[in-house]
Amino acid sequence: MSRLGVAILGATGMVGQIYVRMLSAHPWFEIKAVTGNSTVGKTLREAYRGKGHVPEKYADLEVLPSDPSKIDADLIFSCLPTKSSREVEPKFAAAGFPVVSDSSAHRYWPDVPLIIPEVNPEHLDLIDVQRKRRGWDGYIVTTPNCTTVGFALPLKPLVDDFGLKYVNIVTMQAISGAGYNGVPSMAILGNIIPYIDGEEPKVAEEPRKILGTLTNGEVKPLDVEIDATCMRVPTVVGHLEAVHVELGRDASVEEVMDSMAGFTGLPQKLELPTAPRRPIQVFVDDERPQPRIDAEAGDVPGMVVYTGRVRKGRRPGTVMFVTLSHNLIRGAAGSAILTAELLYALRRLR
Amino acid sequence: MSRLGVAILGATGMVGQIYVRMLSAHPWFEIKAVTGNSTVGKTLREAYRGKGHVPEKYADLEVLPSDPSKIDADLIFSCLPTKSSREVEPKFAAAGFPVVSDSSAHRYWPDVPLIIPEVNPEHLDLIDVQRKRRGWDGYIVTTPNCTTVGFALPLKPLVDDFGLKYVNIVTMQAISGAGYNGVPSMAILGNIIPYIDGEEPKVAEEPRKILGTLTNGEVKPLDVEIDATCMRVPTVVGHLEAVHVELGRDASVEEVMDSMAGFTGLPQKLELPTAPRRPIQVFVDDERPQPRIDAEAGDVPGMVVYTGRVRKGRRPGTVMFVTLSHNLIRGAAGSAILTAELLYALRRLR
């Protein structure tokens, strides 16, 4: 089987580096092109200079501009900044490319699927609505905000098994979530910033779409209220989140742990290459999960969401837990690659 | 006016060092004796070796054993570990000493006041109950857990102005809260531990007593439910806490901010030396408060509790905010000194 050629838009940032690493030995996909902005014309090796390692295999790829006419690929991954992606991604979709994007630019468009592959693969049917409505040969599929994935995924089995009325979430987000230059060290060394610009509305809204129901070409959001407080903490990778939920009915700690730990989705059924055997793993040890130790663990490193500290709240039907996910892998590149694998398995890629 | 002589039990730990520093130029109190355990016989200078600075004035004090018969003082501050304090503090009280203690050992005794000077100074009347019941010449007064102070203090004006039904709190606690050797660097550098042994029950229970009502020699706890998740983060001082409350009635963000910012208590009225002009300061800037910048700020460094990010929750009557307090000062030594000043002003010290 010959592998599909992929292009990565915005390949020289933090998330781009993860794509390149994850695709350096992928069974189905091979990088054919990478794009950037200030580094156009350099090789990937030069673009990463001083910041990390690039697999030899792709080190000499030249950084191209993000222009559909310059790119030859079967599939586009986009991790462009919001502004650029707003402009660039529709051009690629119009030019016939399937685009899987980490960006927030089109997540909230009603005809753009916002996908966690284990949670709402059926939302991919929006692609047909989108292509028809916009007259595109290609399409855009999006993955959620890095913070959203970490709790929307473990909420899925709870919604299914117990119902869900309310969520209060406090996040402790790693510096890599803001990009290489996003957080000055003076701001965060031995410190916490109790605010992340623009994050809380995303976190409060995205799970409603993801956990919603697709009927008649439209996603009806899940009827759940979400309060969020998003903080930046001095960890390198892994967003840790303290979640407090009110379920639809009273449930024991054991029921909740079993619900999460037993959960699998379509990617597991299809045995997709980047799908972990179990997408949610539940710690019983009080001291876990921990970002530095657990974020990149698991059978598919960085793709498992770890939860722990499952406890009942004082009020009936309320449950507390913490959840940890790798913000660059499960929260970005890994989710996009798994989504692309799903598209491939569902014969939605050429 | 000649100053009262004080002894500090457990003076060689993290909190002890703060006492020594805060009392190096106190208008009313002067350190006459310090006690320790493994460092008995050394000078304070030797006991602090390698760990910090000790004011010249007290550097040559000899570390004594924690034995009432060896101590000559008008007032005892105790920051002993829980186990030792359980045994030692009653001996001092029985021997006639007023003891102000940071330890958790006696906080939950019904006849021991658990005091935040601005919040419940009237609970000091329990002293009489305690002395009578136990036949002591002295007494024990306690201050709350370092985490409790940070949110119980800003809850006070909310209770008064709006009523309070429910609290969900997620804490991000500094490493100094566990003592010098409490948290291995391997456990916390670039990491978070989502659990602090024994902390959550204290945090859930103490505010109920502090905010309770003293009637007929007994504290009736405030009827409020508190859920807590306590985490250790890589900050040095300052516990940052994300608080979500349900008030007794709907209140606007402005009302809540004004309620906190305008709050003062008896220490402010009495102009006690360690009382900040305003015990709660409210940031409007989204990015504050921050532990490294704000924990030790204020007109009385470390005694101001900083809140910020006051917002309404999705459900009626709910409000969110973050709060920051210096865990070693307002959360321990400073609270105890302010409590002692209150006792002094109320003529409850000899």
Next chain:
Amino acid sequence: MSRLGVAILGATGMVGQIYVRMLSAHPWFEIKAVTGNSTVGKTLREAYRGKGHVPEKYADLEVLPSDPSKIDADLIFSCLPTKSSREVEPKFAAAGFPVVSDSSAHRYWPDVPLIIPEVNPEHLDLIDVQRKRRGWDGYIVTTPNCTTVGFALPLKPLVDDFGLKYVNIVTMQAISGAGYNGVPSMAILGNIIPYIDGEEPKVAEEPRKILGTLTNGEVKPLDVEIDATCMRVPTVVGHLEAVHVELGRDASVEEVMDSMAGFTGLPQKLELPTAPRRPIQVFVDDERPQPRIDAEAGDVPGMVVYTGRVRKGRRPGTVMFVTLSHNLIRGAAGSAILTAELLYALRRLR
């Protein structure tokens, strides 16, 4: 005595904040004006928003452009970036202002004094040369690079007592040395960068001028070879430096320690307000000095240079030690203020 009015050019950066704090209660100087670049027109309070505390006294000062015609002051402190200072400082000097600058722009001009007040106050006589040569009513005096001060100061007594042939220095520099936005957290959290752009040549050259001899209106540099390796480490303030020297003659550890610890200079003799009683303090405890604990310690916080670990090297005449200095205070604002106090005491300010 009425106080001199001072202006701070570049008051809104990291060093500027230290000037404002140090001058909030200075006996001789009072801030009359502050300048900035992107924050012109804002108040200091607004300019510091989210980054720190500004003394109430100066919080409402309006940030002005760095233009001599807009400034009314008896003395100028400049902590402008190199580029701006190259252009701006001569304008102020030409317009008649005495300028004391932290910037590297004019440090190496032969007629500009490069001053550590305890080390080479006599170099201030270059002012006359400078004014005459350039036809200025005012003048420029500079202070060294933050890294230079930390070892050039303790080298002074060694030069005087034993002679000095060679220095090898390895520096571990705090992130604040690069400005608030200078070091991305992704670059330094749990990491070290073994290079600081442009730093090593300064460190290798400046001590030669500072320790040189002024004769006939010219500084003859000290004949010493200096090798330097400059690294960025995850500390907030305090540059720690490992120094290896070859002295002019063999000296015992005790002699070296005594030489440093006993050293005082003109600022001590004149009892200048910002002069510490002893500019160099020598630890005997192996584990000191430490940046977080010691950088801001001392009778004048941040002005004492702490040395320790004085040992003999394997080769005759060689000695090793470590030295720590506060990069923003002794390494910048504090040195400049002390230099200005010296100018004042020597009647070189109007």
Next chain:
Amino acid sequence: MSRLGVAILGATGMVGQIYVRMLSAHPWFEIKAVTGNSTVGKTLREAYRGKGHVPEKYADLEVLPSDPSKIDADLIFSCLPTKSSREVEPKFAAAGFPVVSDSSAHRYWPDVPLIIPEVNPEHLDLIDVQRKRRGWDGYIVTTPNCTTVGFALPLKPLVDDFGLKYVNIVTMQAISGAGYNGVPSMAILGNIIPYIDGEEPKVAEEPRKILGTLTNGEVKPLDVEIDATCMRVPTVVGHLEAVHVELGRDASVEEVMDSMAGFTGLPQKLELPTAPRRPIQVFVDDERPQPRIDAEAGDVPGMVVYTGRVRKGRRPGTVMFVTLSHNLIRGAAGSAILTAELLYALRRLR
């Protein structure tokens, strides 16, 4: 080929965990037994509780006491603390086991080889001297201190190509080098400790033995003087070292870089499983190597020593560079495994 059974003494510490991970898929060795102290009777999974991941394959191994009569293995790896290893290792050697030890206990015994496999494999001939002298059926082979490896390895080609007279080294050592509980977070967060107890004498002495010459059953140390300053810094893994050397003759930067980069040893020739293709890699980029990015990089993760910043010093024949090595892998478990592979290839294991 059936694999050799190995036992790991002290398997539950930081280095032990690395052994277990590195041997979870080793082509020649298989773990048959693990020993510990306070965790005897627990499984490895339980012993690592809260601290990290253990490969499923070995998770249920029971921790045994370090007693030769309880162990069935062809080869012993020891990462016991110095004290225990002093007592335990000779017992194992006497009982007929080949012991490869990370501990410092026997490194300086004249008949015990101190091995860096690429540097002095011929020193393994000391085994025969040792067995004969002590009447042992087994033997002890040691690997160097974690700090020594990082610079003794890159010194080897310099010794060979240019000669070596003098070394001055300043180390910035990661917290993991002191064991999980070795460095309190209060001591190191945002801080540096300019001293590591007992480290400098090892660093100054070990390279002399390693780089020495074996003649007539005795190692004649290399005649080189080494001055060392060892510091603890807030990095998790990777010891970064600033090295200043005086070579036997003047050499250009290019010569030095080529000498290091081109170096290979017997492990490369024998293509041992844990031997990196090139043991020393040389960065030309000024900002590298960096501990967090580079320590665990390379074709055999953690086994490559990275150097960089090669420059000439002011004095003739002097050269400066920095070097980085993974303290737990190349500095401990990895070196020992590579040494065992060498013993195996040289038919010195049964």
